[in-house]
Amino acid sequence: MTPTPEARAAAKPPAHPLPGSTAADPLAPSASSIAAHQQQPQLVGSAPGAGRALRRVLGPLDLFMVGIAVIIGAGVFVLTGTAARDFAGPAVVVSFAVAGVASAASALCYSELASEVATTGGAAVYAEAMFGPLAGWLVAVNLLFEYVLGSATVARGFTAYLSSLAGLSSGALLLPPGSSDFQIDLPAVGMAVAMAALVGWGVRQAAWANTAITTVVLLTVVLILAAGFAFVHASNYHPFAPYGVRGILKGASRVFFAFIGFDMLAVAAEEARKPSRQTHTHAAVHPATRTPLRATALATAATCLLAALAPLELLASLVSLGTLAAFTTVCAVVLWRRCSLPPPPSPPTPPLPYDGDAATGTAGVNAVDGDDPEAARRCCSRDSGGGGGDGSRSGDVSGGGGKKYDSGSWLLQPRADSPVAAKGGGGDSKAAAMGIESARALAPDGPPPQPAPAPSHGPALGPHPYPTAPPADTPPPYHGLPYGGPASPPPMLPAAAAAPLAQVRPLAVRCAFLAAILATGGATAGLYQGGAPLGAAGAALGAWAVVTAAAAVVLRPTWTPPGFRTPLWPLVPSFGMLLNCVLLGSLGARAWQVWGGAMVAALAWWGWQRRGWLEARAAAVRLL
Numbered sequence: 001m002t003p004t005p006e007a008r009a010a011a012k013p014p015a016h017p018l019p020g021s022t023a024a025d026p027l028a029p030s031a032s033s034i035a036a037h038q039q040q041p042q043l044v045g046s047a048p049g050a051g052r053a054l055r056r057v058l059g060p061l062d063l064f065m066v067g068i069a070v071i072i073g074a075g076v077f078v079l080t081g082t083a084a085r086d087f088a089g090p091a092v093v094v095s096f097a098v099a100g101v102a103s104a105a106s107a108l109c110y111s112e113l114a115s116e117v118a119t120t121g122g123a124a125v126y127a128e129a130m131f132g133p134l135a136g137w138l139v140a141v142n143l144l145f146e147y148v149l150g151s152a153t154v155a156r157g158f159t160a161y162l163s164s165l166a167g168l169s170s171g172a173l174l175l176p177p178g179s180s181d182f183q184i185d186l187p188a189v190g191m192a193v194a195m196a197a198l199v200g201w202g203v204r205q206a207a208w209a210n211t212a213i214t215t216v217v218l219l220t221v222v223l224i225l226a227a228g229f230a231f232v233h234a235s236n237y238h239p240f241a242p243y244g245v246r247g248i249l250k251g252a253s254r255v256f257f258a259f260i261g262f263d264m265l266a267v268a269a270e271e272a273r274k275p276s277r278q279t280h281t282h283a284a285v286h287p288a289t290r291t292p293l294r295a296t297a298l299a300t301a302a303t304c305l306l307a308a309l310a311p312l313e314l315l316a317s318l319v320s321l322g323t324l325a326a327f328t329t330v331c332a333v334v335l336w337r338r339c340s341l342p343p344p345p346s347p348p349t350p351p352l353p354y355d356g357d358a359a360t361g362t363a364g365v366n367a368v369d370g371d372d373p374e375a376a377r378r379c380c381s382r383d384s385g386g387g388g389g390d391g392s393r394s395g396d397v398s399g400g401g402g403k404k405y406d407s408g409s410w411l412l413q414p415r416a417d418s419p420v421a422a423k424g425g426g427g428d429s430k431a432a433a434m435g436i437e438s439a440r441a442l443a444p445d446g447p448p449p450q451p452a453p454a455p456s457h458g459p460a461l462g463p464h465p466y467p468t469a470p471p472a473d474t475p476p477p478y479h480g481l482p483y484g485g486p487a488s489p490p491p492m493l494p495a496a497a498a499a500p501l502a503q504v505r506p507l508a509v510r511c512a513f514l515a516a517i518l519a520t521g522g523a524t525a526g527l528y529q530g531g532a533p534l535g536a537a538g539a540a541l542g543a544w545a546v547v548t549a550a551a552a553v554v555l556r557p558t559w560t561p562p563g564f565r566t567p568l569w570p571l572v573p574s575f576g577m578l579l580n581c582v583l584l585g586s587l588g589a590r591a592w593q594v595w596g597g598a599m600v601a602a603l604a605w606w607g608w609q610r611r612g613w614l615e616a617r618a619a620a621v622r623l624l
């Protein structure tokens with residue numbers, strides 16, 4: 001009865017593209033209005049597709065090491081020096097504090113979302129779920145900045161370490177050596193290829209190598225701290241801030257790079273052994289290595305090109321820009337969703353399971369995690385014994401949609417027209433079997449079986465348990481529950497959170513608040529960096545404070561997230577947006593130009609995919 005992992009993988013639906021990439025459905029009707037989105041939440045989950053199952057081998061230590069490895073790198077080793085030299089002076093310590101607070105605010109918001117949905121799409125999925133596919137696509141492009149350019153930056157940092165290790169000048173290993181406008185960095189390319197080969201080889205091998213390298217990195221940091229104490233002289237701190245507050249903020253925008261990478265943990269959770277959340281995969285996985293080889297090769301090619309040609313400071317600024325844009329969106333999502341969505345619809349009455357027949361008993365049971373009997377038991381008891389077998393709505397990579405009544409999962413579900421929603425589900429038969437056991441234990445005298453509706457646990461459960469298979473096009477029952485029968489619905493939300501719909505502020509009010517927070521944050525940054533009198537920037541800051549205070553009064557949350565909650569809502573997300581805007585405003589003009597060009601290209605690509613602009617052009621030509 002229990003299918004092999006291969007059989008399970010083979011039974012899964014095909015891969016889908018990143019949200020918004022629309023490769024699967026370029027002409028899908030656009031419904032990107034926030035209002036429309038808000039009114040059409042869908043209960044969907046994800047399931048691993050054929051060849052899409054990443055190997056779940058990362059344990060807690062591996063994940064910890066992945067987090068440390070991504071965070072500690074060129075930022076702290078290389079950019080600290082350049083930020084101190086070029087912008088902040090010794091006050092680079094203050095720059096670090098500012099960047100750290102901005103990162104912490106964003107990290108809190110990120111945690112709230114990541115604690116509900118682990119997804120390789122990260123912030124792009126959150127943005128798509130809340131603001132529609134175009135927002136998801138733009139955030140995805142910014143995440144590409146973070147990841148592809150981030151790797152290129154770190155690779156260039158490697159060349160910098162190498163030359164100082166060899167006692168050479170910084171440009172000695174470039175081609176042509178020395179300093180000129182156009183130089184190629186071959187050691188960086190070599191390092192990028194080596195790392196990509198390691199990552200493509202297998203997640204287990206990569207995790208092992210990562211743990212070894214990160215241990216060395218941590219020891220190095222300790223060594224530098226210990227050895228550095230001998231060089232601390234008060235005279236080195238005068239003048240403390242040679243370029244004033246502006247220099248400190250510019251320095252902060254550069255050293256922000258040293259903090260980023262923690263969001264990678266939410267992404268890596270998909271390769272964790274026991275993720276406690278829904279997971280989504282966004283890349284085709286090679287069947288042999290179970291790693292996304294094609295995506296890795298593509299990203300490596302781009303990394304090599306950038307690492308070979310682009311200077312480290314520009315790359316780092318671009319990475320910070322993309323990351324700050326993505327983090328700002330994440331803060332906005334946290335602000336938005338707590339006060340914009342009505343409580344989830346009441347689920348239909350969950351049935352009591354019938355304990356007469358193993359075959360019928362199998363239907364619809366689809367527990368939380370196939371590897372975790374305890375989780376399966378919890379799931380089934382919470383769901384009154386009838387887990388959701390509705391793969392198309394609540395399937396889970398890990399084997400089920402046990403969280404289908406979970407408000408957070410519901411709130412983060414992409415809509416039916418999204419590529420994410422297009423996935424079917426596949427349950428884990430082991431989990432299902434465990435679910436049956438606990439279901440029986442909970443309700444041994446359930447009602448007799450009804451004529452079997454469509455079991456939607458998908459082919460992953462092996463041969464159909466019913467005497468006659470339902471027609472293929474039978475719509476899956478709501479929530480995937482195959483039986484009728486009285487039972488009280490499971491609790492979805494803490495009582496206090498289930499606010500009446502009337503409390504949801506009109507869309508225009510919510511949009512106005514979001515726009516005002518962004519505008520006042522942006523104005524604070526722009527006025528200050530643009531050389532306007534300090535009073536003007538102060539006024540903008542005051543306006544931000546007033547808007548945030550008003551938001552706290554007017555935008556009452558309609559529900560509370562079930563997992564981790566960003567504290568002091570709406571202050572923390574709003575403060576995160578403000579600080580991110582300040583850092584964004586402190587980044588160099590060159591980075592903004594490149595980023596602007598990339599965003600225009602991304603929009604054009606979106607338009608091309610949607611063909612909408614072609615039609616618009618044809619209409620314009622006809623008009624003319």
Ligand SMILES: NC(=[NH2+])NCCC[C@H](N)C(=O)O
Nearest residue numbers: 071073074075150258260261
């Ligand atoms: N995937 C990324 N976010 N990569 C960039 C990591 C940057 C890292 N904090 C460093 O200083 O080297």
